[in-house]
Amino acid sequence: MSVLTEQQDYRSGVRAWLRDHAPEPADGLDANAVLRRAKDFQAALYQAGYAGITWPKDVGGQGLGTAEAQIFSDEAAEHELPSGPFIIGMGMCGPTLVDLGTPEQKSRYLPKLLSGEEIWCQLFSEPGAGSDVASLQAKAVRTDDGWVFNGQKVWTTNAQWADYGAVLARTDPDRTKHAGITMFIVDMHAPGVTVRPLRDMTGRAPFNEVYFDDVHLAADSVIGEVNQGWAAAVTMLGHERVSIGASRRPRSNPLEFASLVELARAAGVAGEPGARARLAHLYAHERALELFNVRMRQETAAGNPPGARGSVAKLAGAMLQRRAIEVAGDLAGADAAAWEPDNTRGPELALGINSAPAASIAGGTNEIQRGIIGERILGLPKEPQVDRDVPFRELKVGTQRT
Numbered sequence: 433m434s435v436l437t438e439q440q441d442y443r444s445g446v447r448a449w450l451r452d453h454a455p456e457p458a459d460g461l462d463a464n465a466v467l468r469r470a471k472d473f474q475a476a477l478y479q480a481g482y483a484g485i486t487w488p489k490d491v492g493g494q495g496l497g498t499a500e501a502q503i504f505s506d507e508a509a510e511h512e513l514p515s516g517p518f519i520i521g522m523g524m525c526g527p528t529l530v531d532l533g534t535p536e537q538k539s540r541y542l543p544k545l546l547s548g549e550e551i552w553c554q555l556f557s558e559p560g561a562g563s564d565v566a567s568l569q570a571k572a573v574r575t576d577d578g579w580v581f582n583g584q585k586v587w588t589t590n591a592q593w594a595d596y597g598a599v600l601a602r603t604d605p606d607r608t609k610h611a612g613i614t615m616f617i618v619d620m621h622a623p624g625v626t627v628r629p630l631r632d633m634t635g636r637a638p639f640n641e642v643y644f645d646d647v648h649l650a651a652d653s654v655i656g657e658v659n660q661g662w663a664a665a666v667t668m669l670g671h672e673r674v675s676i677g678a679s680r681r682p683r684s685n686p687l688e689f690a691s692l693v694e695l696a697r698a699a700g701v702a703g704e705p706g707a708r709a710r711l712a713h714l715y716a717h718e719r720a721l722e723l724f725n726v727r728m729r730q731e732t733a734a735g736n737p738p739g740a741r742g743s744v745a746k747l748a749g750a751m752l753q754r755r756a757i758e759v760a761g762d763l764a765g766a767d768a769a770a771w772e773p774d775n776t777r778g779p780e781l782a783l784g785i786n787s788a789p790a791a792s793i794a795g796g797t798n799e800i801q802r803g804i805i806g807e808r809i810l811g812l813p814k815e816p817q818v819d820r821d822v823p824f825r826e827l828k829v830g831t832q833r834t
């Protein structure tokens with residue numbers, strides 16, 4: 433059978449499976465129902481052989497190529513899949529464990545993530561360390577049987593549901609700021625872990641602040657090497673940018689091209705040159721990003737991982753969202769801010785418009801992505817870093833400033 437026929441068969445299988453198993457969209461569910469729905473769907477994906485499509489078979493993945501992953505993601509965009517609680521585990525923590533985990537860590541954690549039994553979160557950002565995450569101050573101190581961990585993390589997506597987290601901790605303040613960090617697996621149900629919700633401007637609480645008070649970390653919970661956490665963080669951030677940049681929203685999302693065309697029709701402006709030009713611009717941006725992501729996946733499959741090009745995808749995705757907000761706002765006018773009770777599109781549009789700006793911040797801000805692209809792709813001079821060679825203990829960074 434030719435590769436093309438194999439891929440067509442794979443697509444037909446995915447399409448039929450999603451048609452039969454993707455749950456109908458459901459609004460107004462409480463947190464427990466959202467979690468149950470996500471876990472059930474992830475379990476069904478796993479049983480059907482659609483979880484971890486590119487992950488190796490020995491950790492429970494499918495061992496398939498990026499073409500199959502692309503096919504799945506194209507077909508999934510036709511549905512509103514309830515996969516939110518698994519986004520961080522499947523997109524970031526899992527792939528990092530595939531790259532850097534010990535055989536014991538892989539066999540303990542990855543199958544349960546893939547099969548929907550356990551949820552993960554990523555604990556990097558702190559009140560004094562966001563863009564400059566290497567300024568982090570949460571610290572882990574060695575004990576006889578592992579480590580004791582204290583500190584605060586913030587903006588932690590899905591921590592309210594998480595069973596485990598990948599956390600960065602300062603383990604040697606006498607080393608320079610990038611050199612004394614370690615990445616650990618933390619049990620989010622362990623004594624001393626407190627998770628508090630943080631609301632964003634949509635009124636929802638997708639992320640949290642997390643406090644760690646004398647939390648025990650086992651000796652075998654280190655991901656990678658002790659004091660080599662920066663390299664592990666770079667690995668995870670690479671997966672994060674690709675995962676955010678390559679993720680496709682459902683076609684029914686109010687900021688997707690097809691929805692905006694409908695909006696233009698409803699507003700009676702679909703035939704006007706101004707509206708058409710803006711929609712065409714948006715379409716070109718969306719399509720260019722899709723093709724860029726396809727190329728990145730193909731190059732990865734050919735042994736050329738994206739590196740800093742993940743930042744291009746992440747930045748282009750965030751800019752696309754901003755552009756889509758502007759077009760949506762202009763087309764809907766006051767209907768995007770206030771609506772009659774029988775208008776179901778109004779609240780969806782308002783939610784889309786209010787949630788989209790987060791894309792310019794989450795996973796590294798647009799400015800940070802531009803810095804990476806400038807230095808690592810365009811070869812521009814590096815930003816001066818006067819603190820790079822100074823022991824962390826002596827730095828005035830983050831909340832250590834005072």
Ligand SMILES: Cc1cc2nc3c(=O)[nH]c(=O)nc-3n(C[C@H](O)[C@H](O)[C@H](O)COP(=O)(O)OP(=O)(O)OC[C@H]3O[C@@H](n4cnc5c(N)ncnc54)[C@H](O)[C@@H]3O)c2cc1C
Binds near residue numbers: 520556557794796797
């Ligand atoms: C929806 C959402 C989900 C998130 N989920 C998680 C999560 O699960 N886990 C996690 O650890 N974190 C998470 N974050 C946090 C996110 O990674 C940080 O918000 C982000 O890295 C920016 O850090 P900061 O908020 O501290 O802003 P700051 O770093 O304080 O930045 C403030 C401003 O200064 C600019 N700036 C900073 N440094 C530079 C520079 N060198 N050059 C140019 N401009 C600069 C920034 O671009 C920004 O505009 C999430 C954030 C959002 C919005």
